[in-house]
Amino acid sequence: MTIDATRSDQVLDTLRRHAKRITEPKRAVVEVLVGADDHLTADEVTQRVQLLRPDVSPSTVYRILEELEDLALVVHSHAGHAAAVYHLAGQSHGHVTCVICHVTFEVSSDVFDRLARELMSSDGFELDRHHVALSGICQHCRS
Amino acid sequence: MTIDATRSDQVLDTLRRHAKRITEPKRAVVEVLVGADDHLTADEVTQRVQLLRPDVSPSTVYRILEELEDLALVVHSHAGHAAAVYHLAGQSHGHVTCVICHVTFEVSSDVFDRLARELMSSDGFELDRHHVALSGICQHCRS
DNA sequence: GTCAGTGCAAACGGTTTGCATGTTT
DNA sequence: AAACATGCAAACCGTTTGCACTGAC
Numbered sequence: 246m247t248i249d250a251t252r253s254d255q256v257l258d259t260l261r262r263h264a265k266r267i268t269e270p271k272r273a274v275v276e277v278l279v280g281a282d283d284h285l286t287a288d289e290v291t292q293r294v295q296l297l298r299p300d301v302s303p304s305t306v307y308r309i310l311e312e313l314e315d316l317a318l319v320v321h322s323h324a325g326h327a328a329a330v331y332h333l334a335g336q337s338h339g340h341v342t343c344v345i346c347h348v349t350f351e352v353s354s355d356v357f358d359r360l361a362r363e364l365m366s367s368d369g370f371e372l373d374r375h376h377v378a379l380s381g382i383c384q385h386c387r388s
Numbered sequence: 389m390t391i392d393a394t395r396s397d398q399v400l401d402t403l404r405r406h407a408k409r410i411t412e413p414k415r416a417v418v419e420v421l422v423g424a425d426d427h428l429t430a431d432e433v434t435q436r437v438q439l440l441r442p443d444v445s446p447s448t449v450y451r452i453l454e455e456l457e458d459l460a461l462v463v464h465s466h467a468g469h470a471a472a473v474y475h476l477a478g479q480s481h482g483h484v485t486c487v488i489c490h491v492t493f494e495v496s497s498d499v500f501d502r503l504a505r506e507l508m509s510s511d512g513f514e515l516d517r518h519h520v521a522l523s524g525i526c527q528h529c530r531s
Numbered sequence: 532g533t534c535a536g537t538g539c540a541a542a543c544g545g546t547t548t549g550c551a552t553g554t555t556t
Numbered sequence: 557a558a559a560c561a562t563g564c565a566a567a568c569c570g571t572t573t574g575c576a577c578t579g580a581c
Binding site: 286328 | 544546547548554556
């Protein structure tokens, strides 16, 4: 959890640079996101944050996630009716969610690069790759 | 609205074939969907239905849409946080929603065919093309 | 007559917001 | 001290559900 302190500090520094205040709830949310293995719903973030600081409320988590997203430090995406999933902004990639096991995978940006190019040339549509959410059935659940 | 009576009848016939009852609310929902120019939210469907039959309730519309979807007569998709959009099932295609004007476009299935093929070969992921919902900025809003 | 379908109202899950209080700067 | 961030509870929106009643078969 504290292994990647550098990454957390980068995020906190960006907050400082934008004149945002560094608070305990924010530290906890950032720590959770940095330590997250995969994409988390707001509720999952809240639960993990509350292991560290039980008093942090869900609404605060939502507000922090929104602030981080405004600074392009965090990205969220939707899949089906389900709750949105959040993760630290990293390299550009697409999301794909299995309708059976509900796990969200990242797929290489190559595939989406091509898709984006085709949409632009065929329809003049500028794809927001960070917000991609495709549904389907993953390899594991197909067998 | 009544121009495409054939299409409505096809839908109603399918309902009959599946031992479903043909009711006034169902007729109205089907009529609205057949006459729809683009993709409608459940709320929009309800509003249009209520122009014909003011007493039809939103929950009934949801139930009818669900029934039609179970019979593969209707398809819905999601884009961002927004409400789901419904439309009659037709040829396979993908959806793309503009984050600025909130209009949902259909894009040719070629683009999605290729995407589906790539996802299958790279990740073993079986894309559900009917449920695709991509976000971005449309040609009109980019200018 | 039977049972699926309906209207209503209440419940629901995820998210947002108003406000009084607490904390960072 | 001032401004911002937080906790709580209530509101919100889209959707689902329980129940008594109606209407299609």
